[in-house]
Amino acid sequence: MANRPAVENEKATRDIRNEQFHDWASLWRRQERSSVVHVEAAALFDGSGQDAETRRQSIQDSLAAEGAPDEDRAVIDRILSEPTGVGGPCSRFVVVTDGEPVVNEVLAGPMASAEIVSHTKVPNLLPLLVDRGNDALYLVVEAGRDGGEIHAFRARHSAALRSEDVQGRTDSLNKVQAGGWAHSRYQHHSEEIWKQNQNQLADAVDALVRELRPRLIVLAGDLRAVQLLVEELAPASREIASTVATHVRAAGSSRGALNDHVASKLDELRAKDETAAIDRLSAGDFENGAVGVGAVIHSLQQGQVETILLDLDALGDRPLFALASEPWVASAPEEALGAKVLESVPAALALARAGLVADSRLLFVESGRLPERAGVAAVLRWPTGPAVPGTARWTPRP
Structure with a gap:
């Protein structure tokens, strides 16, 4: 009983964080194209120097090349021209859909990922999720x-x-x-x-x-x-x-x-948090978890995933298919289980999206921490197999 307050605090913090992520999950459920910009904030806003307008114009040109509509570009330019109000290095993360800003965040600290300027059906929210992942x-x-x-x-x-x-x-x-x-x-x-x-x-x-x-x-x-x-x-x-x-x-x-x-x-x-999740994942020779892209996608299709652990370095640039409805992700179009294929996106983005919209927790782990040096693993809501070889597989009651 001595650890009960700490356990309750951890659970409540997860609940609060999931509430914060709810809007982003809703954005990922949409099928409209969104304009996304994630850039360093230095030299972007008026008053920071003569290059501010040139830098913003470069972003506008890139958005136009991506097919972003004029109303999206106008809103993004207005936001980028505003001072951040944050001292020290920081970046702007902006998502605009149909001329409406749906995400407008200032991320403190140096950028830890590549710049994003895009107009797609599956907006790349990964830098935002990584930044907020340890949002205790x-x-x-x-x-x-x-x-x-x-x-x-x-x-x-x-x-x-x-x-x-x-x-x-x-x-x-x-x-x-x-x-x-x-x-x-x-x-x-x-x-x-x-x-x-x-x-x-x-x-x-x-x-x-x-x-x-x-x-x-x-x-x-x-x-x-x-x-x-x-x-x-x-x-x-x-x-x-x-x-x-x-x-x-x-x-x-x-x-x-x-x-x-x-x-x-x-x-x-x-x-x-990372160690606790990996310990749960490894308990019982992975009966409580799934390791690897194929196993995690299968678990997502079963609605079985409690927590997805992502090693962004290990996943690299491997592509997966983002779907318009459940199970939200597939490794090939013929495995979409009848769902509409939206587009091919990096595996980390596809898996994070599928997990978040399915109400799974996301945890970004340090490189090399996952079993079998996999790029992704999942802690499951119920075991995948028997505790003793030869016994019946356990399944949850309806």
């Missing part, structure tokens, strides 16, 4: 003697989803330096005020944990205030809390240590 929700709590601040973030997002400022009592916060009986009495009084303030802050943190189900809480600020806060947190909050020794609320303080700590903890969560 977490809280940053900055504790001080007078209360503190709470900020809710998603990984890879620079802006806070929610922020709360908890103001406690400020009288007698500074412990007096007088000696004797008065010193002891005022020391105790100040300590009680600190504790009351951190109790208020802890209540606010616990409330957000119940509402948002974050996977991580990072605590920073005044050392004694953080110590008191930890003591006041509910067990479910304390279990996912991590402390970094930096007083971010002090004047002139740097947030570098806090940001590094958050990044490290998010990497740990991603690695934990």
Whole structure:
């Protein structure tokens, strides 16, 4: 029972992420052609230099060559000309259908994939999905003697989803330096005020944990205030809390240590998810999973896939066929099971699309981690075969 809060938090985070992906799955169910642009944001918007208009015109020319309509191109040019509002390197990811922007995202950090300028029936959302794949929700709590601040973030997002400022009592916060009986009495009084303030802050943190189900809480600020806060947190909050020794609320303080700590903890969560999925996949000699393109496509056709694990490097440029309806993907037109073939697309795109529209979870793994060095594998909702050779195959009840 000790791990139950962590399990519930992980499940709730997956649910929240799947809600976020719902609109993208709906886009993939459409059959209209969409215009997609994924480019570095530098030198794109007005005011960044004389080359901005030239760069945007080049993108317009490429879209025209792809067959994108004028209304799509006009909307994309308008979006690309706007400042991102994000410091440091970033990229724009825009999808427009029939002149309406359906995706408009700024992805923080250097581009990790090739540029996309296309007009197709199956928009390439892979860079967006990879960027949001480890989109864990977490809280940053900055504790001080007078209360503190709470900020809710998603990984890879620079802006806070929610922020709360908890103001406690400020009288007698500074412990007096007088000696004797008065010193002891005022020391105790100040300590009680600190504790009351951190109790208020802890209540606010616990409330957000119940509402948002974050996977991580990072605590920073005044050392004694953080110590008191930890003591006041509910067990479910304390279990996912991590402390970094930096007083971010002090004047002139740097947030570098806090940001590094958050990044490290998010990497740990991603690695934990990856390892857990691969362990489940490998249990019982792959009775709980499918390994390889053919096996995963067959499992998708059976509606059996809970999680798809994709190694983009291993899949490479191999093509598959995207279908207009279930089972959404096929390795050849004659295997489409009666569904209309939309177009041939890279295997990673076809498999990710088929998984997402079928309500499967997507997990992008590091190169070489999957069994048999496969490019794709799937954790199944029920086993594929018997636990003991010679026994009947198990199937779910209707």
